[in-house]
Amino acid sequence: MGSILTTRQTLELHKAIVQYLAPVLEKPTLDAVCQALDTSLDPATVANYLEKKWLTVLRLQKKILDLENEVNSYKALIAQANSAGNGAVLVSKDKINWLPSTVSKVYPTQTSQIVNAVAVHPKLPLLVAACADGLMIAWDIASDDPTIPQKLWNAHTRSVHALQWSLEPIDLSTAQTTLEKGLYILASCSLDLSIKIWAGDMLKHVRTLTGHEHTVSAVAFLPTNPTYLYSVSRDRSVKVWDLISGFCVASFVGHSDWVRNVDVAAINSRLLLGSAKKSAPLGDFLLTCSNDQSVRLSHHLGTGLSMLLGHAHVIETARFLPMPANRHIDKYILQNIDRFPYLLEAIVNNPVYTDSLGFKYCVSAGRDNLIKLWLLPPPVLLPHRPPQASVQNNAQGWHILDLVGHQSWVKLVETHPNGRFIISGADDKTVKVWDIASLVDQGKVTCVKTLHAHDGFVNAVHFARFEMAGLGDDALKLIEKSMRCLFFSAGTDNTVRLWQ
Numbered sequence: 001m002g003s004i005l006t007t008r009q010t011l012e013l014h015k016a017i018v019q020y021l022a023p024v025l026e027k028p029t030l031d032a033v034c035q036a037l038d039t040s041l042d043p044a045t046v047a048n049y050l051e052k053k054w055l056t057v058l059r060l061q062k063k064i065l066d067l068e069n070e071v072n073s074y075k076a077l078i079a080q081a082n083s084a085g086n087g088a089v090l091v092s093k094d095k096i097n098w099l100p101s102t103v104s105k106v107y108p109t110q111t112s113q114i115v116n117a118v119a120v121h122p123k124l125p126l127l128v129a130a131c132a133d134g135l136m137i138a139w140d141i142a143s144d145d146p147t148i149p150q151k152l153w154n155a156h157t158r159s160v161h162a163l164q165w166s167l168e169p170i171d172l173s174t175a176q177t178t179l180e181k182g183l184y185i186l187a188s189c190s191l192d193l194s195i196k197i198w199a200g201d202m203l204k205h206v207r208t209l210t211g212h213e214h215t216v217s218a219v220a221f222l223p224t225n226p227t228y229l230y231s232v233s234r235d236r237s238v239k240v241w242d243l244i245s246g247f248c249v250a251s252f253v254g255h256s257d258w259v260r261n262v263d264v265a266a267i268n269s270r271l272l273l274g275s276a277k278k279s280a281p282l283g284d285f286l287l288t289c290s291n292d293q294s295v296r297l298s299h300h301l302g303t304g305l306s307m308l309l310g311h312a313h314v315i316e317t318a319r320f321l322p323m324p325a326n327r328h329i330d331k332y333i334l335q336n337i338d339r340f341p342y343l344l345e346a347i348v349n350n351p352v353y354t355d356s357l358g359f360k361y362c363v364s365a366g367r368d369n370l371i372k373l374w375l376l377p378p379p380v381l382l383p384h385r386p387p388q389a390s391v392q393n394n395a396q397g398w399h400i401l402d403l404v405g406h407q408s409w410v411k412l413v414e415t416h417p418n419g420r421f422i423i424s425g426a427d428d429k430t431v432k433v434w435d436i437a438s439l440v441d442q443g444k445v446t447c448v449k450t451l452h453a454h455d456g457f458v459n460a461v462h463f464a465r466f467e468m469a470g471l472g473d474d475a476l477k478l479i480e481k482s483m484r485c486l487f488f489s490a491g492t493d494n495t496v497r498l499w500q
Helices: 005-024 028-039 049-083 323-335 352-358 438-442 472-482
Strands: 103-108 115-120 125-129 135-140 151-154 160-165 185-190 194-199 204-210 215-219 228-235 235-243 247-253 259-265 285-290 293-297 304-309 313-320 361-366 371-375 398-403 410-415 419-428 430-435 446-452 458-463 488-489 495-499
Touching: 005 049, 005 194, 115 495, 125 151, 125 160, 125 495, 135 160, 160 215, 185 215, 194 215, 194 228, 228 259, 235 259, 259 446, 285 313, 293 313, 313 410, 323 361, 323 371, 323 438, 361 398, 361 410, 410 458, 419 458, 430 458, 438 446
Parallel strands: 115 160, 115 458, 215 259, 259 313
Antiparallel strands: 103 495, 115 125, 125 135, 135 151, 160 185, 185 194, 194 204, 215 228, 228 235, 235 247, 259 285, 285 293, 293 304, 313 361, 361 371, 371 398, 410 419, 419 430, 430 446, 458 488, 488 495
């Protein structure tokens, strides 16, 4: 059975045990213990380290008891509210509809360390932040003291713009490396024109990928093969990288200006149910946005499939919506089909979206203070040929509606694992939660929660999740079972915040 401790925690525990036993053991016996634990007596180890760790465990046990009592009190309140009649507001007890409400912890950074991006490890309580001065900071979110980082290092020579964890362990071991097999990988990209790859919970530097001629804006792992990585840049290009060799294996240009962000969809990642993966014969589909005020849907080979035009300023982000969102939006469109003169019911009900593509709707947001909801036209699918540009609506996406509420640039959009909620962050210092399910009853996507998140611009929002976005009740049950109710935001006030 594998250890529940990380590599770093195991190493520290072994050092503490050796320090504790050193005064009472003969040297040959102590040497044998050191050999068995694969460590040595380190004079730099904090005095009475094992005793201090034990006291920390006791404090954590007390905290667990306090939290259990708090949970029981909340359950009593929920039961009381749900049993009340006469229009009392019902409190959701479903984990699948969990939303952030209050700040649980604040992770501060130094004055020069404005946080541009955050990412939490897919399995471990390890949070990583990317800063404007080139530093990266890692915290153990299970620790009592958020002011002490687990690791702080000079990752890049200039501002770090984006972070992305692989959603599956990746084997990057070669004859030239000594990496363990099956480690989660973190990718970072920077104004210094490079992408760097960090392995495991120790965040060991593995690769530096160079080839872009300007700022690298964003990165995304291939769902069908996580040993490959997409990147987009101010040099207008999209590149594909082989993480094992470190080489760029493909590059194409689809925009006429700075490419700001990229999202990836593939059938085996969007229709994953349990441990059974469906094949993805069509490969990956990319959604990119740009300073040229357009969103572009592309095949991974570079073929342009459709364009989304309608923003009046730079588009900062674009995201595919998880497939569970389809049922809400489909119902709204079919009830109001007369509002969309160039859209037919046959297109809305086209099974190609769920059977072959793994995507249907997307959102984009930018400096016009708007979030736009789109229906993506299906590409032309021919046997033994890659997907071709859509013939529907002149290969342009259908604009469904706008989400209006932010008072300044919308920089970030994150999707809830259940597909029902969209979470956005903006320069108006707020994070907003939008409910897609309100479309049918109210004819608009309602903002159900506004979090006054930071004392400065919101630079990052991040929902801890896994790549699970299938269809139907079975998929939602699997999502709920595996959900981690962790949401993070970061801003120009030099803080990262963990929300309950």
